[in-house]
Amino acid sequence: MRIDVVTIFPEYLAPLELSLIGKARRDGLVDLHVHDLRTFTHDRHRTVDDTPVGGGAGMVMKPEPWAEAFAHVLAEGRAALGEQARPEILFPNPAGAPLVQATARELSTSPWLVFACGRYEGIDERVYEHLAARGASVRLISLGDYVLNGGEVAVLAITEAVVRLVPGVLGNPESVVEESHSHGLLEYPIYTKPALWIDPDGVERRVPEILLSGDHGRIARWREEQSLARTRERRPDLLDAGRDAGDSGSAA
Ligand code: 6GU
Numbered sequence: 673m674r675i676d677v678v679t680i681f682p683e684y685l686a687p688l689e690l691s692l693i694g695k696a697r698r699d700g701l702v703d704l705h706v707h708d709l710r711t712f713t714h715d716r717h718r719t720v721d722d723t724p725v726g727g728g729a730g731m732v733m734k735p736e737p738w739a740e741a742f743a744h745v746l747a748e749g750r751a752a753l754g755e756q757a758r759p760e761i762l763f764p765n766p767a768g769a770p771l772v773q774a775t776a777r778e779l780s781t782s783p784w785l786v787f788a789c790g791r792y793e794g795i796d797e798r799v800y801e802h803l804a805a806r807g808a809s810v811r812l813i814s815l816g817d818y819v820l821n822g823g824e825v826a827v828l829a830i831t832e833a834v835v836r837l838v839p840g841v842l843g844n845p846e847s848v849v850e851e852s853h854s855h856g857l858l859e860y861p862i863y864t865k866p867a868l869w870i871d872p873d874g875v876e877r878r879v880p881e882i883l884l885s886g887d888h889g890r891i892a893r894w895r896e897e898q899s900l901a902r903t904r905e906r907r908p909d910l911l912d913a914g915r916d917a918g919d920s921g922s923a924a
Contacts, residue, residue, distance in 0.1 A: 673701070673702050673703070673780075673782065673783055673784070673785070673835070673838055674702075674703045674704075674705070674749060674752065674753060674759075674783065674784045674785070675702060675703070675704045675705070675784075675785045675786075675787070675831060675835075676704075676705045676706075676707060676745045676748075676749060676759070676784075676785070676786045676787065677704070677705070677706045677707065677786075677787045677789065677827055678707045678709050678738075678741045678742075678745060678786070678787065678788050678789060679706065679707070679708070679709060679787075679789040679822075679823070679824055679827075680708065680709045680710060680720055680789070680791060681789075681791075681822070681824055682706045682707070682708050684824035684825075684828075685706045685824065685827065685828070687828055688704055688706075688828065688831060692832070692835070692836060692841065692842075693831060693832060693835050695841075696835055696838065696840075696841045699840070699841075701835075701838055701840050701841055702835055702838065702841075703752070705745075705748070707741060707744070707745060709737050709738070709741055709789075710737070711741075711744075712736075712737040712738075712740035712741045712744065713736075713737050719734065720733055720734060720737050721733050721734060721791075721792050722734055724793065728793070729793070730792055730793035731792040731793060732792060732793050732794060732795070732796055733790055733791065733792060733794065733795040733796060733799075734796060735795075735796040735798050735799050735802070738788065738795060738796075738799045739799065739802060741788075742761075742786075742788075742803065745786055746759070746786075749784055749786070753783060753784060757783065757784055758784070758808070758809060759782075759784040759785060759786040759808075759809070760779065760782050760784065760785050760786070760809050760811065761786045761788065761803060761808050761809060761810045761811070762779075762785060762786065762787050762788070762810075762811055762812075762813055762830070763787075763788050763790060763795070763800075763810070763811070763812045763813070763823070764787065764789060764790070764812075764813055764814070764815070764822075764823030764824075764826030764827060764830065765790065765794070765812040765813070765814060765823070766814050766815075766817070766818070766819050766820070767812060767814065768811065768812030768813045768814040769811065769812065769813060769814065770813075770814050770815075770816060771813050771814065771815055771816075771826075771829070771830060771833065772853075773833075773853040773854060775813065776830070776833035776834050776837055777837055779830070779834045780834045780835070780837035780838050785834070787823065787827045787830070787831075788823070789822055789823035789824050789826075789827060790822060790823050791821065791822040791823075792822075813826070813830060814826075815829055815830075836848070855899075856910060857899040857900060857902075857903045857910065858899060858902045858903045858906060858907060858910070859899065859902075860894075860895040860896075860898035860899045860902070861898055861902075863879040863880070863883060867879045867884060880894070882894050
């Protein structure tokens with residue numbers, strides 16, 4: 673999978689060198705390219721923003737550097753992937769569709785993702801119109817109902833959610849099958865050894881007896897009950913959503 677990120681803060685994406693994603697890159701499973709939007713300006717101050725037309729607070733990202741950036745990224749990507757390649761263009765945006773596990777799963781099957789990180793009050797609307805007119809596949813994705821200063825942190829989150837689902841990235845593919853949200857429920861409680869732990873307050877804390885029973889059928893049923901109880905307690909919205917929306921509604 674190829675991933676391009678366009679941002680005015682390339683350093684913000686440095687964590688993508690680390691851990692699981694860093695390893696996926698070194699293993700050749702992910703080909704990641706970070707581009708500085710200011711490369712595509714031509715004035716002395718490398719200006720990427722200006723005041724909103726019609727008035728209002730804050731600054732708006734200018735269309736010209738974005739159009740140049742997309743032209744460059746698309747040409748570079750096509751040179752690498754073939755002239756027929758078409759990316760998913762993703763704008764992290766609090767007004768976008770919420771990122772859910774089904775989104776991550778879908779994006780993990782794409783050969784090419786391009787993230788465009790807005791800052792300030794947002795990007796001039798004509799950039800979206802321009803891409804749509806070109807027939808590009810464009811989507812806005814939100815991490816949730818709160819406001820971040822820009823898309824960079826969202827790119828870190830979305831990339832991690834997506835890349836770990838790319839075949840070969842995780843050591844144990846079964847951990848993807850078992851985890852929270854993969855079945856639309858929260859994960860059941862998990863334990864490791866020792867079976868009896870005396871906590872720092874001197875309290876004896878035991879692993880639930882059933883997990884030591886060796887009865888895999890009973891263990892599976894207990895875990896299912898725990899998942900359901902937890903979901904009812906912490907995220908009742910997932911149970912309601914699951915009834916009519918299936919997978920996409922139940923994985924948050
Ligand atoms: Cl994707 N971007 C920004 N700027 N703020 C957000 C967000 C994204 N998701 C939640 N808040």
